[in-house]
Amino acid sequence: YVLTQPPSVSVAPGQTARITCGGNNIASKAVHWYQQRPGQAPVLVVYDDRDRPSGIPERFSGSNSGNTATLTINRVEAGDEAGYYCHVWDSSSDHPNVVFGGGTKLTVL
Amino acid sequence: QVQLQESGPGLVKPLETLSLTCTVYGDSISSGTSYWTWIRQHPGKGLEWIGNIYYSGTTSYNPSLKSRATISVDTSQNQFSLKVTSVTAADTAVYYCARTGQWGDPFDIWGQGTRVTVSS
Numbered sequence: 001y002v003l004t005q006p007p008s009v010s011v012a013p014g015q016t017a018r019i020t021c022g023g024n025n026i027a028s029k030a031v032h033w034y035q036q037r038p039g040q041a042p043v044l045v046v047y048d049d050r051d052r053p054s055g056i057p058e059r060f061s062g063s064n065s066g067n068t069a070t071l072t073i074n075r076v077e078a079g080d081e082a083g084y085y086c087h088v089w090d091s092s093s094d095h096p097n098v099v100f101g102g103g104t105k106l107t108v109l
Numbered sequence: 110q111v112q113l114q115e116s117g118p119g120l121v122k123p124l125e126t127l128s129l130t131c132t133v134y135g136d137s138i139s140s141g142t143s144y145w146t147w148i149r150q151h152p153g154k155g156l157e158w159i160g161n162i163y164y165s166g167t168t169s170y171n172p173s174l175k176s177r178a179t180i181s182v183d184t185s186q187n188q189f190s191l192k193v194t195s196v197t198a199a200d201t202a203v204y205y206c207a208r209t210g211q212w213g214d215p216f217d218i219w220g221q222g223t224r225v226t227v228s229s
Contacts, residue, residue, distance in 0.1 A: 042216075096169065
């Protein structure tokens with residue numbers, strides 16, 4: 001199972017960033033999203049398509065439909081500049097597997 | 110507050126065995142409420158799942174490592190470990206340990222990562 005993300009997304013401060021994660025019938029899976037700032041470990045920002053862990057701003061939201069899941073960041077701030085990864089668990093093959101998208105670098109202009 | 114801490118050599122010679130340990134603080138591996146995971150990130154690249162272990166010792170691995178990886182657990186020390194045999198430069202990466210609740214759940218807690226370089 002393959003998850004496809006755009007390598008980069010650029011947005012001005014205060015605008016909305018949308019980061020997509022494409023996969024075959026991804027709507028049938030729970031999608032999780034991580035933020036990774038340079039030199040740091042990933043941090044969970046959205047889980048189960050659209051839920052936020054405690055401490056994650058409401059500006060972060062998620063959706064999942066058809067073949068595309070989307071992480072939306074409203075009112076983007078300079079501190080949101082980071083890599084973002086989507087993640088699913090895939091049991092469609094003989095061997096259940098964890099799959100990550102290739103990552104998207106969010107640049108705040 | 111749950112914290113994970115990786116430890117192990119930062120430099121490994123080619124064809125030798127990479128060995129890392131993750132110590133869990135603030136949670137008990139024996140509680141059986143979580144799976145314990147190793148993930149790596151090659152320089153400048155994305156995340157790669159290596160495998161999981163449950164407190165009972167049940168494991169699951171990424172087939173791409175071709176059986177070179179072994180994960181074990183020591184509940185008495187509240188630690189779990191990773192061994193990767195016959196390493197090459199392609200195993201140079203930052204290695205993370207992480208926690209997930211159940212199969213299908215997100216990785217909610219991550220260690221800070223440890224950089225391992227394979228070089229003679």
